[in-house]
Amino acid sequence: MHLCLLPPEILLRILSIHEFDEPICSHATLTSLARTCRTLKEPALDTLWKNINGFEPLIGCLPERVTNTDIHGRLTLKRPLLNEECRHIGRYTQRISSLTVDFTHLDSIDDRVIQAFISAPSPTPLLPNLLSLDWSDDREYFFPLLRIFLGSTITTMRLGFTTSPPSFAKSALVASFGARCPSIRELHCEYGGDSEDSSYAICEALCGLRELFSLDIGVFSTRTLLRLASLSSLKSLHLNLGTYNINHTHSDCTPTSSSQLEQVYITTPSRPVLTHCLRNIRFLSCRSVNFCIDYGDPQQYDPMDFPDLIISFSECFPPTLEKLHFGFTSDVNNLIEEDLADPSFALGFDVFVPLLSFSHLKYLDLDWICTSAIDDTSLKTMAQSWPQLEIFLFGSEAGWLVPPSLTFIGLVHLIHHCPHLHKIEMPFSACPVDVNSAPFSNTNPNEKITRLFVGISPIVNPVAVACQLHKLMPKLDIVGFCNWDLIYLPESPPFAQFGVDWIRVNDFLQVLTTSAKMR
Template identity: 50%
Template sequence: MRRVHVCLLPTEILLVVFTIIREEPGTRDSLKRDTNSIAALARTCRTFKEPALDVLWENISGIKPLISFLPEGVISRTAERKLSLRRPLSTVEWKIFAQNARRIHSLVINNCNLDEISEQVVEALVSTPSFALLPNLRKLQWLDDRECFFPLLRTLLVPTITSIKLGTDSSMQLWLSSFPKSALLASLGARCPSIRELDCVYGHYSDICAGPISEAVCCCCELVRLKTGVLNAQALDHLASLLSLKSLHFQLSYGDDDTPPTDSIRMFTSKLDELSITATSHTSLTQCFRNVHFLSCRSVVLSIDSDCMDPDEPYDPLDIPGLIVAFSECFSPVLEQLHVKFEFNYDNESILNDHRFAFGFDVIAPFLQFSHLTMLDLDWLCTSDVDDEAFKNMVQSWPLLEEFHFGSGDRWLVPPSLTFTGLVHLIHHCRHLRRIDIHFTACSIDANSEPFSITLPNEMITWIFVGFSPIVDPKTVACQLHALLPNLKDVVCHGWGGDDDHEEPFDGQWNRVNEYLQVLTEGAVLREKIGGLWEES
């Protein structure tokens, strides 16, 4: 047998090599083969065994892998095929369990993982004879909402944890507020004082969880990223004092008589890179930004909770200019990403056709100072009063844009002043664009005149979203789009979403544009192929 090369003897080098093997990108099948390869390396020689096992067990999903390594006489299956135990574990068997448990640094548990084990397994795990079930755990994701498993969760909360996410395995569902959850959250900071990343967004916005999560946050002095719900003034004061904090996602208070904790928010100065705030109204956001300055923030997400809005009217149009001015005074020109997330999805034509909700250049102008923007999301605004010339002035101020959403989020019936010429200005001045969502009037323009004649095609965009954009002459529009965006394959638009009897005026014409684009694209491919044959001959 050949000896192991002396360069591979240090454990640190072996750990790096085995980690590279495990993390090699590929399909799920290749990932399984890589895991098998590491297991085989562990059986190769004594030198490889411990480093290979450390890498093999470093990141796992669920408790089942640990239980599976117990002796066969201990493990059983229930009638539902859940993993179970015939009897409590002996001291020797706990030592076998601990040999691998101590190697685990990252654990993900979701509802499927918990459905794989029986009550007997849970009872055994929460009765572990040692102080901690996984003594070296660093990262924990607990994605299950059932409180019957909370004793197991408490057993996993150890002082070594630096990253924790509590929630569900559905992106559409939040933790629901309850007393058991609030009791668990209140103890989180004391149990895991070294947390650097905390993600716990709960629903129902009640103080039953707001107080405990605020208490937990006040115990965390090394936070780098925080994503949670409502925080009280004491927690915000604590966060403002942390030099380590770089990313903050939270909600403004949802009480009827509460106002945003502006005095506490004012204490944030130049430390944050990312900020995300969810509020119930544009007014509360405006108050939040009053006399506040985030000098180094590069990414901002502003969300309005549509569930708390007046069902008869989405917002007061008079609130929007004040919000935009307050925002522009709050953040510096280093800002790179701005998302304004507000989906009210109204089918009420009286609102969608109300010109009071349409905004023009003057309202959006305060955003022009953010010349470093790579992503701008204003799809919730009705931008029907922005014409081609005003739009040109806007996009000239954002030359680095890669993703742009502008007025296309809802089915606004107010006719847009922006035409196909405005789209040409966008392509001409923003050379890095990869995604476009825009509300405009698609019409025929003179391809021999500026700006069309001097605009270089964008070959990175393969689809665009046009919302509820009106269109005239689909064939000409398709030709113009193909000239501007030669790799464009699909144009997506709003369907009406109402009764089947309602005739949507633009959907059929945009479908025709897609049909023409398919023919144009196939023709371009064929011409390129023929050109290649001519060059070869």
């Protein structure tokens, strides 16, 4: 072996190389290296034990005379561990920096294994160098086992406490993180407490995490929301408002400002809850916002809720906002055709006026918007207000059953006023326009855009449309569209057959782009 490869740091880097998200050295390869080459033994063991899933690797370190399998197929122990056996496990556990545990791992061990780990006669923690802990199980029976892994070295923690009701035991566990894991930088735990008092106790404990950079947690009330938003080191805040109680906050309270947060992600089961939260806080330095309304039943979707929400949003975030994503976890497009045909489901331009003040937007995702009430003039005003846009997703998911009011001219306005665009998803009626007249004639071609998604857009004269798209976006080589054959509905809408014409557009674009490259 060359001398340059002997330093442990270089060997560790080589053994840790990944290709296509898979390590180039399998567990079997690393095990062989550790057994056959003294030089590679320590680096191979470090790589092999760095990331561990479940408890089987730990139990596998023990002699066969100690371990067993019970009648249910679970791993068990024949007797308590001896001191020497604990020290033997420690030679490997000190290498573990990441531990992942889910319900399958916990169901594969019995009470004896749990008690042995909890009672291990060792002066140091079982995993003394653990940096990342991912525990995806919320059964309180296993909390004593979880606690032995909590230590001062942990910087990243992910807990899955979302499938069962709140409890005092869960609240007490989360409230202990401030003392047990003071070095946490990223905490992902959507659990927010079983009561207002428990929720606030959790917040107080988290205030002791001086290095906390990213927090994903449930919120019980506005008081806890404001307390969390005030954490001095926090830059990214993920809020789950599933247990949020509006009644715990007076409607006339003065909004509180948060000046350090840069990214805010909010998941909520209802629009009124989100609106209420936004009215009670100001994110003064936020650059990125991601809202997700989790409608359990698509029929709960009421577009009349959104004017107030957008007004509250425009007052809550600074004009320097760069990224805005607004979406739903359930498929709002499962609404029946009669619902979407109702004019109230198409939000008019006046609803979006409060968003025009965000002149620094680079990423805008309003894909759920039904665009039948937005015309070319409205889109022109929007494009003029957001000249820094790089990614624009607007209505391509919600426009399946209702034809858009936008035309090719609207697309031209968008490209004319937003020269930095490199991705567009938007339905429009694609009909040939006069390329020698404004706005087409005074619009500079955009060479950044290589893909365009049009959903299900009506089209006339595919050859002419392809030529005009090529003139407008010379590097565009394919147009994405919805293939109606892959979407299950009892009946296809009258404009579903346009997919054939968009295929013809792509065929002509391939010819045009190939010819341009040859020239």
